[in-house]
Amino acid sequence: MTNSKMLMSLLCFALAACSPEQAPEFCRNHALFHDEHLDSLASLNITMTKEGIIRSELSIPISVMAGVPSELLEDSHEVYSLQTENECVTSSGTLEETHDSVAASYESNCGADNKIGQLDILLFETLPSLNEVEVTVTTPVTQKHFAINRQCDRAIFRLD
Amino acid sequence: MAPNKRSDESRSLNSILKFFAAGSDAPRIADPAEIDRLYHHYRRNVIFIITLGYGLGYVCRLAFNVVKKPIMDAGIFTPEEVGFIGSMLLYGYAAGKFSNGFLADYANVKRFFAVGILVSALLNFGMSLSTVVGVSAMLWALNGWFQGFGAPSSVVAMGNWFSNHERGRYYGLWSTAHSIGEGLTYLGIAFLIAMPPKGLGLPWQWGFWTPAAVCVVAAFLLYRYLQDRPQTLGLPSIAEWSKDGSADARPGEHDASRIWKDQLKVLAIPSMWVIALASSSMYITRYAINSWGNVYLQEIRGFDLFDANLFIFLNTAAGILGCVAFGYLSDKVFDARRPPANLIFGLMELVPLLVIFYGPNNSTVLAIALIVYGFGLSGILASLGGLFAIDIAPKRVAGAAMGFIGIFSYIGAGTQDYISGKLIYDSEIRVVFSIGENSPTVYFYDYTIPIIFWVGASVISMLLAASLWRVKAHD
Numbered sequence: 224m225t226n227s228k229m230l231m232s233l234l235c236f237a238l239a240a241c242s243p244e245q246a247p248e249f250c251r252n253h254a255l256f257h258d259e260h261l262d263s264l265a266s267l268n269i270t271m272t273k274e275g276i277i278r279s280e281l282s283i284p285i286s287v288m289a290g291v292p293s294e295l296l297e298d299s300h301e302v303y304s305l306q307t308e309n310e311c312v313t314s315s316g317t318l319e320e321t322h323d324s325v326a327a328s329y330e331s332n333c334g335a336d337n338k339i340g341q342l343d344i345l346l347f348e349t350l351p352s353l354n355e356v357e358v359t360v361t362t363p364v365t366q367k368h369f370a371i372n373r374q375c376d377r378a379i380f381r382l383d
Numbered sequence: 384m385a386p387n388k389r390s391d392e393s394r395s396l397n398s399i400l401k402f403f404a405a406g407s408d409a410p411r412i413a414d415p416a417e418i419d420r421l422y423h424h425y426r427r428n429v430i431f432i433i434t435l436g437y438g439l440g441y442v443c444r445l446a447f448n449v450v451k452k453p454i455m456d457a458g459i460f461t462p463e464e465v466g467f468i469g470s471m472l473l474y475g476y477a478a479g480k481f482s483n484g485f486l487a488d489y490a491n492v493k494r495f496f497a498v499g500i501l502v503s504a505l506l507n508f509g510m511s512l513s514t515v516v517g518v519s520a521m522l523w524a525l526n527g528w529f530q531g532f533g534a535p536s537s538v539v540a541m542g543n544w545f546s547n548h549e550r551g552r553y554y555g556l557w558s559t560a561h562s563i564g565e566g567l568t569y570l571g572i573a574f575l576i577a578m579p580p581k582g583l584g585l586p587w588q589w590g591f592w593t594p595a596a597v598c599v600v601a602a603f604l605l606y607r608y609l610q611d612r613p614q615t616l617g618l619p620s621i622a623e624w625s626k627d628g629s630a631d632a633r634p635g636e637h638d639a640s641r642i643w644k645d646q647l648k649v650l651a652i653p654s655m656w657v658i659a660l661a662s663s664s665m666y667i668t669r670y671a672i673n674s675w676g677n678v679y680l681q682e683i684r685g686f687d688l689f690d691a692n693l694f695i696f697l698n699t700a701a702g703i704l705g706c707v708a709f710g711y712l713s714d715k716v717f718d719a720r721r722p723p724a725n726l727i728f729g730l731m732e733l734v735p736l737l738v739i740f741y742g743p744n745n746s747t748v749l750a751i752a753l754i755v756y757g758f759g760l761s762g763i764l765a766s767l768g769g770l771f772a773i774d775i776a777p778k779r780v781a782g783a784a785m786g787f788i789g790i791f792s793y794i795g796a797g798t799q800d801y802i803s804g805k806l807i808y809d810s811e812i813r814v815v816f817s818i819g820e821n822s823p824t825v826y827f828y829d830y831t832i833p834i835i836f837w838v839g840a841s842v843i844s845m846l847l848a849a850s851l852w853r854v855k856a857h858d
Contacts, residue, residue, distance in 0.1 A: 251584065269814070341813040348817055360814055362827050365683045369825060376821045377456070380687075381578060 466804015
């Protein structure tokens, strides 16, 4: 280790020692572990359009289902709920099942002038064996990619 | 109230006023060579220390901007609350710059400046302890007021030690302090807060503790090295020493009623009101980029906290050159006329803004645009933010002119912060993951309307400044 790296590590350590509560080490350094559990990850892609349409695509390893019937995921209310100014029309989910994963997709039409305030993702309640989901959310102006882990109280943005 | 108690209080107030009051004239030094030597020595000290002191002190003003996103992400404050707290500093600063501008004309600026920065340090420390909107807003408003000790003190010090025909250059040099402070904040504080490997990943509280420590050092340096009026050191006034008839620095004898009359004259100059409005509009854009620019770059462009602040730093670093270039260009090329330089620098500010918000999502293009923007903005800042006003005001009341422009500028900046926060918050979409007691939440915002507000303010500022094309300096 070079002197400057050692000095930096010492500085981090000294500063962290007298800092307010830190996130658990696993959550802070998640990038170090992320590659190791890619096979057991669920993924969720959400796209919101200018027209107020919300499309969601979900993919879950079969091992995560752990006794939960896959048909349950046809009901979008088991996956997400919306808090909007006016009501949205949500069609029932389409389901595709292979030997190692379950894929589901959903669409809600909220209308262009509707105000979407909150999207509640209920996956962790529906699937007790789910530990982590990798999420991509695309809005008309931006895109965010992150992971949500059951052990961490915040989204993890640095994945590699 | 008992007479004894009243007289004790009166004595306390008098001793406070005496502590801050400008010193009386010392017996004049007879040796011209010694006068020259001392003048050169103190002028060098004064310009260096007001630039350094103001730059370091600035860190205590900006820290909140860097920790905005971590605070929002942690769910401590919403964007609207963050905007409200941010606006409180700017309103406090507006009030401080105005009242302190008037007070600074009577003050021993070394004490005045140092105390302001010291109290600001304490208030930053207080901010690290608060997660209550009302308390944070109050602390931040007070911080704004005490931050308002700095600019008038610096301007008065420049009025005392530098003549009219060199003020553009020295004002430009001093204006680099804004960029020094912004650079220290957007790089240094961001380094502490950003996640490893780019930063130390420290909690947001460090974003207040470190500035507090920096400001304690700044206060000490100011108290140690800044000087009161030349006459208090046995030197002639700057007008007499520089043989610059137009220098008209503050009178040797401290004629309070005359100063007050001249201060009121500032309000009767129509161009002063136009400069104030132009500055106010320019400050909307300036503080929009300073306060929300790094949040925008993280939210919309997808940069991490360190990179986003690095981009903002580029604009402030370029600003150092912009200030100096403006002073030189307007003094030397346009013979101390500010309007032509205002137009050139105004365009250099506006065009890159369009590239930043509507241009391609390319890091190099963004970096170049921010550099040119920072260069242009700092020139305009030096001019509309004070230099142009000092030019057309009676010179003995430079502090009041600065205070007058300051109150407008910071009302614009403060209103911007609140409006921007509200507009951003109105667009908020929360994606909430329910996990037992935890609910990790990711926030999404749309900056379309705030951007129109920020760019529009810049256009208005440029048009107002251009309307003063024929205005000349008051000698």
